[in-house]
Amino acid sequence: MQYFKIIDTACKDVGLEFDEEKYNKFIKYKDILKFWNNKINLTTIVEDEDIIKKHFIDCVKIFKFSPLRNISNIIDIGTGAGFPGIPMKIVNPQIKVVLLDSLNKRINFLNQVISDIELRDIKCIHGRAEDFSKDTEYREKFDAAVSRAVANLTVLSEFCIPYIKLGGYFVAMKGPSVEDEIKESKKAVSILGGKIVDIIKIENDDLNHNLVVIKKIKRTPNMYPRKAGMVSKKPLK
Numbered sequence: 001m002q003y004f005k006i007i008d009t010a011c012k013d014v015g016l017e018f019d020e021e022k023y024n025k026f027i028k029y030k031d032i033l034k035f036w037n038n039k040i041n042l043t044t045i046v047e048d049e050d051i052i053k054k055h056f057i058d059c060v061k062i063f064k065f066s067p068l069r070n071i072s073n074i075i076d077i078g079t080g081a082g083f084p085g086i087p088m089k090i091v092n093p094q095i096k097v098v099l100l101d102s103l104n105k106r107i108n109f110l111n112q113v114i115s116d117i118e119l120r121d122i123k124c125i126h127g128r129a130e131d132f133s134k135d136t137e138y139r140e141k142f143d144a145a146v147s148r149a150v151a152n153l154t155v156l157s158e159f160c161i162p163y164i165k166l167g168g169y170f171v172a173m174k175g176p177s178v179e180d181e182i183k184e185s186k187k188a189v190s191i192l193g194g195k196i197v198d199i200i201k202i203e204n205d206d207l208n209h210n211l212v213v214i215k216k217i218k219r220t221p222n223m224y225p226r227k228a229g230m231v232s233k234k235p236l237k
Helices: 004-013 020-037 048-064 066-070 085-091 104-116 153-163 179-191
Strands: 073-077 096-101 122-126 142-147 164-174 194-202 209-216
Touching: 004 020, 004 048, 020 048, 020 085, 020 104, 048 066, 048 085, 048 164, 048 194, 048 209, 066 142, 066 164, 073 085, 073 153, 085 096, 085 104, 085 122, 096 104, 104 122, 142 153, 153 164, 153 179, 153 209, 164 194, 179 194
Parallel strands: 073 096, 073 142, 096 122, 142 164
Antiparallel strands: 164 209, 194 209
16 A cells, blocks of 8 residues: 555545545556556556656546546547546546557557456547547547647647537646647637637646646537648648
8 A cells, every 4th residue: 555645645636535446456557557568668657656656646637627527428539558548537437438549559458457457437449539530429429538648739639629529628738838839729729619718737746737628619610630640740720
């Protein structure tokens, strides 16, 4: 129970309960992550305490945006090693979660985690964000989209906003300096049906960043997202 207190404190800080069962899921997740990281590149953060603080607790802090505590479903775009979607699911188990990633090796890892730590109502999709958001099963079907991916906000918005229901939210986990990125993205966000409604500062040891919160206020035009490659090569201006 070495790390119980620091995760418990992080959960209490965002209004969520924590217990031994959730803790054990995090510890198993950490161990599976370290094992698979020897086979495929999942993270450069490899020490136990760093994984707990810089991955798990960092992801839990997304609930600083309080509406996420009460939504029914989310999609995590470009989830990588499962961040933030799996930590969100562990600490708030009633949320239904979809994890989307373009690399099949990572999907295999994620499915192993989900099976071994016995998560329910969570599934993985192997594919590109711009393809699945054209599918009626996924387009405008989620209360929230979340992403910790490294793409800039203009690109992420075109990937993520099409998945959100009217009145839902896209929450992007960004670095400590977001002002220029936000200015550059405002037109694209508007075209896609969104509006930036909040920027929440997150402090986590030496890993400070911002949550950029975009609310969906109108339907995304059918032409978006554009075809594979176009979103990154020619960002909306």
